[in-house]
Amino acid sequence: MAAAHEPRTRTLVSQVQLDRPVGRTVYWTVFWTLMVLFAAVFLFPLYWMASGGLKSSQEIIRTPPTVVPHQVHLSNYVAAWNDADLGRLILNTVMYALGALAFQLVFDVAAAYAFSKLRPVFGNAVLFAMLASLMIPTTVIALPTYLTANSLPFVHWSLLNTPWAIWLPSVASAFNIFLLKRFFDSIPTELLAAAAVDGAGPLRTLWSIVLPISRPILGVVSIFAVVGVWKDFLWPLLVLTDTSVQSVNVGLNQLSVGIPQNVLIAALAIACVPTIVFFLIFQRNIMAGLTAGSMKG
Incomplete structure (x- = not known):
């Protein structure tokens, strides 16, 4: 019984709201959306650089640029x-x-x-x-x-x-x-x-x-x-x-x-x-x- 009266850490979303199915669904949806968004913002420049090294000389200067290389040229790294x-x-x-x-x-x-x-x-x-x-x-x-x-x-x-x-x-x-x-x-x-x-x-x-x-x-x-x-x-x-x-x-x-x-x-x-x-x-x-x-x- 004593454990039930222990104070809980205050957060932006209360535990009562998280215990509800709707609140829990909204919370995790927003959480993973933001996580994926921030990960994409920080990791996309690295992907753009790594994929750029795999493109041909003509594809690297193409307008509009290609997100995925049409042909992989590993010889560029060599x-x-x-x-x-x-x-x-x-x-x-x-x-x-x-x-x-x-x-x-x-x-x-x-x-x-x-x-x-x-x-x-x-x-x-x-x-x-x-x-x-x-x-x-x-x-x-x-x-x-x-x-x-x-x-x-x-x-x-x-x-x-x-x-x-x-x-x-x-x-x-x-x-x-x-x-x-x-x-x-x-x-x-x-x-x-x-x-x-x-x-x-x-x-x-x-x-x-x-x-x-x-x-x-x-x-x-x-x-x-x-x-x-x-x-x-x-x-x-x-x-x-x-x-x-x-x-x-x-x-x-x-x-x-x-x-x-x-x-x-x-x-x-x-x-x-x-x-x-x-x-x-x-x-x-x-x-x-x-x-x-x-x-x-």
Whole structure:
């Protein structure tokens, strides 16, 4: 009897309405209609790109366009892989993405931990300045960043056409530092105090206590780091002028004028596969990490 008096969660449609046959039918009809509609809106561009790579050169420019290819030309994907040298471009991009991931996990975690738990002097002011930089468009700071990469202060080394030109600017991610700090803020202070009583210093506490319970947010930061480098175009276009070290976006842009349009679309479809697979594998970490630390117990 006690269970019958437990309060129910309030929703847009009450449980009484759902218990009625008409209400339940209307609810599920509207639900699945919206689900199919939104899925079509988001998935149709992917289908259009994948099917475009299967069309012939005449069909790809046909007006009105065809939704389903009249003839399937799998040779377009083979030509895209060979002519565009996608293997090298994807390998370069993977190297840039993994390097950026490693640097962000090391330096962004350290910065967020310092802001959250060590609380340095003027830490809040520095954090505010970092977050304020998110309001500045990327194109505005592209020129000074390029000049810095072309000639590092004091040492005057050029980072152009090297992985460092991609790795080092990616470390300065104010958004990832803010996400990490918010999660670290939710870690009980008593837990860190108990570690300090046992003789653990700040570095040992970070390694043995904070990082093991921060796997959800570390997964989110990893996803943002990899996808951010993979989809970036403007910065690699400026600093990677050598064709042997270009990323996949820059390389395909350079080759877009020399290959047929249907082969180019096939190359774009192949270039999207790694990020889609990466997202499908780690999609649960996105919501788990974004919601972790939002409420303090």
